[in-house]
Amino acid sequence: MSVTAPLGFRAAGVAAGLKPSGSRDVAVVVNDGPSRAAAGVFTANRVKAAPVLWSQQVLRGGRVRAVVLNSGGANACTGADGFTDTHTTAEHAAALLDDSAAEIAVCSTGLIGERLPMDALLAGLDEAVPAASRDGGINAADAIRTTDTVAKFAFRRGEGYTVGAMAKGAGMLAPALATMLCVITTDADLPAEQLDAVLRTATATTFDRVDTDGCMSTNDTVLLLASGASGTTPELAEFQQQVTAVCADLCRQLITDAEGASKSIAIEVVGAAGEADAVAAGRAVARSALLKCAVHGEDPNWGRVLSAVGTTDAAFEPDRVNVAINGVWICRGGTVGDDRAKVDMRGREVTITVDLAAGSDAATIWTTDLTADYVHENSAYST
Amino acid sequence: MSVTAPLGFRAAGVAAGLKPSGSRDVAVVVNDGPSRAAAGVFTANRVKAAPVLWSQQVLRGGRVRAVVLNSGGANACTGADGFTDTHTTAEHAAALLDDSAAEIAVCSTGLIGERLPMDALLAGLDEAVPAASRDGGINAADAIRTTDTVAKFAFRRGEGYTVGAMAKGAGMLAPALATMLCVITTDADLPAEQLDAVLRTATATTFDRVDTDGCMSTNDTVLLLASGASGTTPELAEFQQQVTAVCADLCRQLITDAEGASKSIAIEVVGAAGEADAVAAGRAVARSALLKCAVHGEDPNWGRVLSAVGTTDAAFEPDRVNVAINGVWICRGGTVGDDRAKVDMRGREVTITVDLAAGSDAATIWTTDLTADYVHENSAYST
Structure with a gap:
């Protein structure tokens, strides 16, 4: 159909x-x-x-x-x-x-x-x-x-x-x-x-x-x-x-179906001062090669989320941001939150929620993890 | 010392x-x-x-x-x-x-x-x-x-x-x-x-x-x-x-010494209408995951250079840009140039020259290739 x-x-x-x-x-x-x-x-x-x-x-x-x-x-x-x-x-x-x-x-x-x-x-x-x-x-x-x-x-x-x-x-x-x-x-x-x-x-x-x-x-x-x-x-x-x-x-x-990817990642940005801020923050996280590698390794590395958000000019205070991975708020108020051992990243779907604590707008960006397969497939095709 | x-x-x-x-x-x-x-x-x-x-x-x-x-x-x-x-x-x-x-x-x-x-x-x-x-x-x-x-x-x-x-x-x-x-x-x-x-x-x-x-x-x-x-x-x-x-x-x-890297890449942008344009174009190329994979595979993929430059607002006309890899001008006037078989990318040092044909300013950005080692080292360290 x-x-x-x-x-x-x-x-x-x-x-x-x-x-x-x-x-x-x-x-x-x-x-x-x-x-x-x-x-x-x-x-x-x-x-x-x-x-x-x-x-x-x-x-x-x-x-x-x-x-x-x-x-x-x-x-x-x-x-x-x-x-x-x-x-x-x-x-x-x-x-x-x-x-x-x-x-x-x-x-x-x-x-x-x-x-x-x-x-x-x-x-x-x-x-x-x-x-x-x-x-x-x-x-x-x-x-x-x-x-x-x-x-x-x-x-x-x-x-x-x-x-x-x-x-x-x-x-x-x-x-x-x-x-x-x-x-x-x-x-x-x-x-x-x-x-x-x-x-x-x-x-x-x-x-x-x-x-x-x-x-x-x-x-x-x-x-x-x-x-x-x-x-x-x-x-x-x-x-x-x-x-x-x-x-x-x-x-x-x-x-x-994205080639080379082993995880489908949704970056949900909430608490933004505007939709453009939410998109900018989500896109920065989605483009962080380090974060994408961490998700591939099933490592709930919220520090890489924060350092990506920090490169944007979205409205937020670094000491008020909260980050959850698959529902566990492992970063609260810009620093360590709940126990990272509680985060289960074994499934294909991973949701990273970033609460900018600056307003009420939201947006979701979809991305994938960065894998050795991605590198292999993109380094060898045309030769 | x-x-x-x-x-x-x-x-x-x-x-x-x-x-x-x-x-x-x-x-x-x-x-x-x-x-x-x-x-x-x-x-x-x-x-x-x-x-x-x-x-x-x-x-x-x-x-x-x-x-x-x-x-x-x-x-x-x-x-x-x-x-x-x-x-x-x-x-x-x-x-x-x-x-x-x-x-x-x-x-x-x-x-x-x-x-x-x-x-x-x-x-x-x-x-x-x-x-x-x-x-x-x-x-x-x-x-x-x-x-x-x-x-x-x-x-x-x-x-x-x-x-x-x-x-x-x-x-x-x-x-x-x-x-x-x-x-x-x-x-x-x-x-x-x-x-x-x-x-x-x-x-x-x-x-x-x-x-x-x-x-x-x-x-x-x-x-x-x-x-x-x-x-x-x-x-x-x-x-x-x-x-x-x-x-x-x-x-x-x-x-x-960059971990995971097998190539040192210099992106030389010349013929720019201003230094800021040269930096913007060079940075876009340096940040292209696809281009970095291609260099890892020793693939002189000038199309990925052009598509990266095309995401910037640097002054240039797509049909005037020239690209050389290690001195061979494989892209002339925005399309295929010299024989790509002439490009030798076996050494560690790779120089990509982008001629925007829009002025006389220049800048060089240094980057590395994207490798499976990079993914491995960044996906596994903290767990």
Whole structure:
């Protein structure tokens, strides 16, 4: 029940030979309407891959007929030739659909700095576009996997409409591939501006709060496509809830499948003077290599939590901060609290709660531990 | 030829039982004058260890008679009791020197969140202060080691005066210990305000540009003490040069000895529109876990360099940036350049040159690779 759960969408995933493994590597998601309203959010990295530059232009029009996605190559740092490759891809898909390239979004994931094998990619499209069907959602989710061990998809049913989605990646934890791609579909009927607002709100508290290793991809893309095929125009707050839930579901899947990780860590910051403070403090903790190593070693090292929070300008007094790990308040008032021997970190899920004691705002950042496997997988892939 | 290279200084390092290993763990550096002008720079972390809070007060007076240093415990996140312990340490050293505690600086390094064994520490001082001698510089440097495999010291001879120094740590790469401590001594005769300016200038381009894992310690301290015993008041520019050279020398030693690291990496940013841009870009590259893994794998992965630079707001155009690794320009104009097979990364020293092509400013950041050893050493130490 991936991107084809909502009415109006067809999809396919085929093996076009971009991946040496022979696995599926080209996907299409086609919106048959009647609406093609769409919104997108993209990486904030200033070094943007060609498909990101292209798709940003497409999304400016607020309409998407189809999305072409490929694994096996990021088409990033490939210069003007790389941009031409993306343009050609969109033109080719448009011709197959008898439509306009200006409404074809493109997403790529894989190694940076290498051109895509265009003959293989275009031949893959020749196969994928006619094959796109109401059953193709799972194959499409499979085709965008890089080192994801499982295909990732989610859906929610609202009042008279459905939201479906697929995603790949785990922030920058996936070795080399560095990219999170997500396509969300719905048969609800909403204009592009409303989709845009809903998507930005949903990603701000989900994908934007996943921080596996602090690295930022050149290719990250999240698209929201509405076919309007259900004929339902939902109440916005309820629609927001469904889209956010789908995004949160996918985030959990990404963190759980993050390569090299042995722990899923939630950094809950509470008692903050503002949400921005909570996010800043949580992100600093999530980016502490030392803390991530400690969690890997099942060491309830609250000192590393405090020293990470201390690098931010969030409002807090060092002698008032409290820290709990899996519910045990081992740091109270900035110094040693309950017995650290009471902390059980053997499970995969670890929750670190930081109480800034400075207000009533909160935010949660999701990350993973730092492991020898992470180093191994990220030091050896391209040679 | 450590801190006792300049005239006017005595030092000692003794084993007081703070470290379970029985190695030296308490050091003193005594300034016998005639001057006791001094300056200090401290961690920017808002969570500051008790000895940092204490020594900041001492240095506000611009005079230091002696520095007490201990390994085996950071005395950080220890609350009011921990501050009292530092105060007691300073009082005890002052009594032994028949001097004022207000001119005794204290530095600690070791685990966060644990009280120091004060009986052992004070007994160590009873031994160390009378033992302090002109020969004691090496033992003092030895006593502040944590996981440093070698004692680190340096000296330079100027026109009629000498600069000596000792240091420990490797940014936050040293497992758990998280701290860089450095004491620089000189027999030049300069007032505290000039020492302060010289020290800030020297550290800004040396210690401040070592970034092993992006973590910031609660205890970092660099002190500069002047005895005036040479009777020489040096020309400031020349003195600046000597102090900066000593700091740079120690930085090289810290990077080379960084635990878990197999590569010393210099990130040279050139062609920047300003020095701040060069530092920001270099720091972003130095903090990229993915890039550090790639260097560990001897993989000339320029895509990870570009994606790190792209997260900064330094002035540059993505399609004009050039990247060389060990002198081979494998990225030109933001895309693939010379043959990556020409890059030889087998040596310990790796130089990554980033040409932003936006101006004429430059800066170098020093870091290390990310290794399975780093993870191992930082995931297992405290349990």
